[in-house]
Amino acid sequence: MPDVADALSSAPPAVAWWEVHSENFLSPGGPRLAMLDDISPHYPISCHGVGLSLGSHAGLDAQHLARLKSLFDRVRPALVSEHLSWSVIAGTYLNDLLPLPYTDEALDVVARNVDRAQQFLGRQILVENPSAYVTFATSTMPEWEFLARLCARTGCGLLLDVNNVYVSAENNGGDSADYLDHVDGALVGEIHLAGHTIEDEGESRVLVDTHSKLVADPVWDLYRRTVQRIGPRPTLIEWDLDLPPLTTLMGEAARANAILTHARGQNVRAA
Amino acid sequence: MSALRKIQEDFFATVLSNDDVIARHVAVPHGPKGRRIAVYRNTVQSGLVDVLAVAFPVVRRIVGEAFFSTLARRFIAAHPPRVPQLSTYGAELPAYIATVEPLNQLPYLVDIARLEWARGESYFASDGAVLAAEDLARVPPDTLPDLHLALHAATRVISSRHPIYRIWHVNRPENADIPQLDLTVAEAAIVARPGHHVLTRQISLGDAAMIQSFTSGAALSVALDAALQLEPDFDVQSALHQHLIGGTFASLTLPPTR
Numbered sequence: 001m002p003d004v005a006d007a008l009s010s011a012p013p014a015v016a017w018w019e020v021h022s023e024n025f026l027s028p029g030g031p032r033l034a035m036l037d038d039i040s041p042h043y044p045i046s047c048h049g050v051g052l053s054l055g056s057h058a059g060l061d062a063q064h065l066a067r068l069k070s071l072f073d074r075v076r077p078a079l080v081s082e083h084l085s086w087s088v089i090a091g092t093y094l095n096d097l098l099p100l101p102y103t104d105e106a107l108d109v110v111a112r113n114v115d116r117a118q119q120f121l122g123r124q125i126l127v128e129n130p131s132a133y134v135t136f137a138t139s140t141m142p143e144w145e146f147l148a149r150l151c152a153r154t155g156c157g158l159l160l161d162v163n164n165v166y167v168s169a170e171n172n173g174g175d176s177a178d179y180l181d182h183v184d185g186a187l188v189g190e191i192h193l194a195g196h197t198i199e200d201e202g203e204s205r206v207l208v209d210t211h212s213k214l215v216a217d218p219v220w221d222l223y224r225r226t227v228q229r230i231g232p233r234p235t236l237i238e239w240d241l242d243l244p245p246l247t248t249l250m251g252e253a254a255r256a257n258a259i260l261t262h263a264r265g266q267n268v269r270a271a
Numbered sequence: 272m273s274a275l276r277k278i279q280e281d282f283f284a285t286v287l288s289n290d291d292v293i294a295r296h297v298a299v300p301h302g303p304k305g306r307r308i309a310v311y312r313n314t315v316q317s318g319l320v321d322v323l324a325v326a327f328p329v330v331r332r333i334v335g336e337a338f339f340s341t342l343a344r345r346f347i348a349a350h351p352p353r354v355p356q357l358s359t360y361g362a363e364l365p366a367y368i369a370t371v372e373p374l375n376q377l378p379y380l381v382d383i384a385r386l387e388w389a390r391g392e393s394y395f396a397s398d399g400a401v402l403a404a405e406d407l408a409r410v411p412p413d414t415l416p417d418l419h420l421a422l423h424a425a426t427r428v429i430s431s432r433h434p435i436y437r438i439w440h441v442n443r444p445e446n447a448d449i450p451q452l453d454l455t456v457a458e459a460a461i462v463a464r465p466g467h468h469v470l471t472r473q474i475s476l477g478d479a480a481m482i483q484s485f486t487s488g489a490a491l492s493v494a495l496d497a498a499l500q501l502e503p504d505f506d507v508q509s510a511l512h513q514h515l516i517g518g519t520f521a522s523l524t525l526p527p528t529r
Contacts, residue, residue, distance in 0.1 A: 026356045027395035029424070031467040034398070051355025057276040064355055089283045093352040095322075096314040098282055101296075106275050133307040134297035138274060171307070173300035204302040208310055 015253075017078065019046040019236050025075075026067045036075060044078035046190065046236070047071065048159075051093065054113045054127065055086030055100045064088075065120050072121060079190055079234070081126040081159040082117070084110065084147060101136035102146040107153075114154040126189045127151075128159035131196075131209035132168040143168070144182040151187045158183065160233075161192035162223045163215065167207045176222055185230025193223060193256060194238035212241040215252060223256070227263040235260060286315045287348055319347045319360065326361045327387045329442045330368070330380060342371065358395050362388060379433035379454060386439055386471070389427035389462045393469045396425035401465055402520035407511070410525060416492035417526035420485050425464035426519050428474070428482045436460040436473035465518025472517065477502025478510045482519065490526075 018039060025036055039045070051064060072080060085097035100106045118125055127150065129143060141149075147158060160183060169176040195213025199206050215223075215237065227233065237252045278296050285293040285308060294304045320343040324331050331339040346367050352360045365384035374380055401423055410418060429435065434456045441449050459479035462471050474482075477498035484494035498505045514520060 023356050024358070027358055029398035030395045030464070032395075034467065053355070055275075055279075057273060057279055061355070067356070086279060088355065089279050091353055092283065093355045094283065094286055094315050095318050095352065095355075095357060096286070096311055098279075098286075098311060101275065101278060103274065105273060109275060133310040134293075134299055134304070136278065136296055137298050138296070171299075200302075200306070204306045206302070206306060206310065 015043070017044040017046060017234065019048050019079075022047040022049040022068055022071060022080075023051045025071055040075045045075050046079040046081065046234075047075065047077040048128075049080070049082045050095075050097065051087060052082045052113075052117060053086045053088035053093075054082055054084065054110050054117070055098075055106065056088050056113065057086075057109055058089070060113050060116055061088055065117060069121055072123075079126060080121065080123060081128055081190065083128045083130050084143075084150075085130045097130045099130065099132050099134060099136070102139040102141050102143060103136075104140070107146060107149055111150055111153045114150065114156050118154065118156065124155060124157055126157040126159040128161050128192065129164050129168075131161070131164040131207075133171055133206060133208075135172045142174075142179070142182075144179050148182075148184060148187070151184075157189040158187045159190045159192060160188045160226070161194070162226060163192065163194040163196060163219050163238075164209060166216070166219050166222060167196050167209050170207045176218075177225065180222055180226050181229075183226075183230075188230060188233055191223070191227070191233045191235040192238055193219060193235060193252075210241060211238045214248075215255075220255070220259075224259050224263075227259060228266060232260040232263050282311070286312045287351055316344060316347060319352070319357075320344065322357045323347075323361050323364065326391050327364060327384060328444060329387055329439050330364075330384050332442050332444065333377065333380060333383065333438075334374070342368075342374075345371075358391070361391070364388070379431065379435060379438055382429060382431035382433060382435045383439055383442075386429045386435055386460055386462070389429055390469050390471060393425040393427055393462045393464050396423075396464065399424060399521055401518040402515065402522055404512070404515045406523060407515060410523065414526055416490065418491040419488070419524040420491065420494075420520045421522045421524070422482070422486060423463065423518060423521040425462075425469070426482075427462040428459065428479050428486075429462070430457070430459040430476065430479045430483075432457050434458045436471075439471070461514075461517070461519065463518045465516075470517060472513075474510070474513075475502055475505065477505035481505075481507070481510065482514075485520075 025033055027033060052060060083097045086100060087094050087096060087098055129147060150156060165179050166176045193215045194211045195215050196207045197210040197213060199208050235256045239249060281292045281296060285291055291305055291308050293308060297304060299307050320340055323343045346364055350363045365381050365388060368374055368384050369381045433454055434452050436458045437452055457476060459474050459476050460471055461474045462469060480501050481494040481498040484497045495507055
């Protein structure tokens with residue numbers, strides 16, 4: 001990402017906050033961590049984890065939790081988030097956000113893991129809804145209900161990924177707007193937007209959460225509708241592959257900002 | 272067994288193999304289940320191939336992209352990641368390469384992989400001051416033989432029976448032409464991080480023996496003997512000068528005063 005690195009090294013950019021993948025900064029030292037040390041005194045930082053595996057039936061990896069805590073003690077992030085998914089089993093890490101069945105048993109497991117993480121880290125975490133390509137026959141509740149019950153039991157918040165809601169609904173036959181209408185705005189601490197890729201057409205059509213494209217129009221519509229209802233929230237455009245010129249990214253951020261500003265005005269009038 | 276545990280075990284087996292054992296648990300509203308399951312398998316396997324390709328770019332160039340991808344996929348199945356921190360993934364690849372029979376025709380490849388892994392380790396190693404020339408200049412000359420030099424956390428030395436520095440150098444992505452090399456010439460390389468950048472340079476075999484002696488706790492006189500055994504005209508002053516510029520050492524320990 002030469003464009004982003006150049007922008008960083010020339011002048012302090014006018015961005016409101018930074019989000020990093022926690023796992024990219026767990027090394028004992030080196031230039032990457034030094035870059036984070038340089039910006040963390042001047043901007044709010046959000047540490048977004050992909051490896052804690054909140055859904056692991058066998059519980060959390062104590063060593064990973066300890067490594068995360070050292071990073072957070074160093075960076076003092078404003079927000080810490082993880083995913084409603086799992087990736088660790090029997091000492092092996094599968095580098096993906098694997099899906100969970102939405103059952104009472106899984107809720108017990110995730111709630112226990114979130115409790116442990118929040119106690120150990122001494123802070124609230126936000127839990128993000130994943131993009132799903134399959135659902136489980138044994139699920140007994142919709143994802144939004146599972147997340148609402150998880151928040152009620154543990155005091156965690158939500159990182160609402162609007163693109164993931166859309167991708168999952170398109171892939172698994174759901175109604176994105178209905179899902180979003182069920183989310184309690186008071187629980188949402190952050191919003192993610194991203195582009196997806198449509199792979200195959202017809203019967204095998206599948207939307208993949210690639211973070212490699214512009215945010216799709218239906219996702220912008222869902223986002224506008226959501227922030228008009230719940231009010232503005234810190235919003236991140238995720239773009240991880242096939243990075244565009246920085247100006248394209250700034251354009252996406254400006255589009256989100258315009259929607260947030262509009263929602264702010266509406267919320268003030270409502271209040 | 273819990274239902275969740277069964278699902279996770281079957282998913283685990285599915286993404287690291289080509290067997291859709293998870294299919295019996297999942298539902299999709301249209302299209303074949305295998306197409307959906309493949310999204311997860313592809314994210315895991317392609318993601319790890321990409322991680323290894325970034326960590327071992329010269330190995331990849333030497334064996335070719337297609338062979339590297341096959342090699343990586345076999346390695347991933349045999350050695351999946353243990354830690355949710357992918358900068359640590361690939362440590363076992365050099366040893367794995369040694370077990371792959373067709374690669375015996377490239378006897379230097381294991382050492383090239385070791386060199387590339389050393390560069391990655393150096394990049395992520397602990398920070399901390401490097402020993403400067405002034406620090407060494409303050410050491411009383413009569414105590415020099417008993418001096419102990421500690422390597423910086425970001426320093427690695429790789430010696431080989433093959434010209435690994437030159438093989439590595441000519442196969443870097445920015446170099447288009449690959450000259451013929453005499454593969455029987457032994458070489459050593461040192462990797463260090465004096466500032467924000469990882470630097471790799473060739474050092475003599477005697478120099479490598481000296482640094483490796485320091486690693487095992489030897490004093491300067493012993494380390495120098497090790498160097499001179501391999502290289503009778505080893506120039507210790509010039510070698511130490513280069514190491515001080517290059518950030519090889521972290522600190523020195525003087526012998527207790529008598």
